[in-house]
Structures are given as C-alpha cells and as structure tokens.
Amino acid sequence: MTETTASAGWFTRLANPTRFISLSGRVLPWLAIATTFVIAFGLFMSFAAPEDYQQGSTVRIMFIHVPAAWLAMMCYTVMAVSAIGSLVWRHPLADVSVKAAAPIGAVFTALALITGSLWGKPMWGAWWVWDARLTSFFVLFLMYLGLIALYRAIDDATRVARLSAILVLIGFINIPIIKFSVEWWNTLHQPASVFRMDGPTIHPSLLYPLLLMAIGFTLLFFTLHFMGMRNEIWRRRVQIMRQNAARQIGADT
C-alpha cells in the first residue's frame, strides 16, 4: 500500500459524518478537560505575573486580548482551509466546518475588539482609533457577521456552501493585511512583540502566561468547533428526516 492510498483512506474515513460524530464524541471530553485545566492554570499565572512597568495592571488585559486576536485569525484560517476542502474535494465536513466556525470566530473577534478598546482607553487615552490594525480587524468582524448572515439568508445547502467558500477565500486576503498592517503602515497599535524574527521582546514572566492562555484558547476553539460541527451534522440530519417524513405522508395520501 502506498502512502497516497493510505492518506486517501484516512481522508475518506473522516469524510463520513457518522464516523466524525463517533470520533469527536470520544475526543471532546478530553479536549474539554484539557481546555479547563490549561485556561485555569493560565489565569493563575496571569494574575501571579508581575505588573508591567509602563502598563501597570492593565497588562493583564493582554492575557485575553492577544489570544482572542490570534484565535480570531486562526479561526478564519481554519475556515479558509475548509473552504478549499469544500470547493476542491467537496469534502462533506468542509462546509460543516466553515459554518460551525463562523460564530466562534465572530465571538473571538468581538472579544479582541472589546478588550483592546478597554486597554486602549487607559493606555492611549482613546477607546478607538481608525488605524490600519484596528480597522482591518474590524473588517474581519464584519466578514464573520456577513458569513453568518449569508448562511441564514440562503436555504439551498449546496449553493450556500459554494458561495460561502468563495467569500471566505476572497476574505482571506485580510489575514496577512491584519498581520502586517503594523509594519506596512504607521499605526498607533504596537508592532508584533511575540512572533518576530529576532525573538519575543516580552519578559518571560509575562510571556509564559500569555503563551499558556494562547494554548488554552486554542484548545477552547477546537472544543467549541467540534461541538458546533456535531450540532450542524445533527441539524442536517433533522432536515433530511423531516423531508423523509413529509415525503412519506405525501406517498401515503
């Protein structure tokens, strides 16, 4: 057996929604437990960390703002990969993944915007500025809302899957814009301080809680995403069952 056939077999097996429900059902409790422990430990470390010499205690806002912002972008990247799966391979779970991820991404984006604003007021003296980072991030929030609205506006599942996949892929251009906005333009938002070519510029006492919270948020995302995907599969099953019931009634009369 070649490596190609082995991976195709794995891919095909996972494409079966019933198998996904079964696998995710086994993984989810462990994922939820890991999420709870990592976030609890991350919060403990966040509040045990020293205050920043410039930001004071408001540095603790960073421990939720930064992971929320990272996850908002990672969620969109997951959606873009799923959109490719939906358009190219017609993977049955790909559209389910896009649809389930959209509200989660919207919430993480909203959280990053709100906590950023709550940090900005005491540090910058402004709740909001229309600089490139903040504006592009706000556009990401609007894109999430647009996708949710699109799924609600169109009943035809095949049509909405294709339209949303195209929209997600077009919108993906915003992700590098968000990432590099602080380098391409003169922004009030500070440049990257963790993922840099010359290494993080944050002191380890603040960096470790931040990274731990980021891992916790990532686990949280996958927990919620798996739950959302299961819900979407069940929602589609209910639809099919209702259609079958209606057809049966039609055949009987």
Place this chain on the structure above:
Amino acid sequence: MTHTTFVALSYAAAVLLIGGLALSIWLDGRARRREIAALETKGVRRRSTASKEQSHR
C-alpha cells in the same frame, strides 16, 4: 475609572462572551439531539438508514 476596573471589565466581557457562546452551542446540540430522538420515536428514519434496511431485506 481605575486600571483595576478596566481589567475587571475585560475579564467580565471574556466570561460573558465565551460563556454565552459555549452555552448556546451546548443548548443547540441538546435541542438537535432531542429533535432527532423525537423523530425516531415517530418512526422517521434517515434515507441512508432506510436504504440500508431495504438492502438487508
């Protein structure tokens, strides 16, 4: 407002938004499972199950 207030508001927003999202997803799942159970009680089956049953006959 003090710095502590801004920190408290941020964490409250996180609890509210993430808690609300988790709760809504959990409630959605529970509602869908109940719907499926109710339909199955009425004897409604998915097509794949029905066709599998037919092929076994």
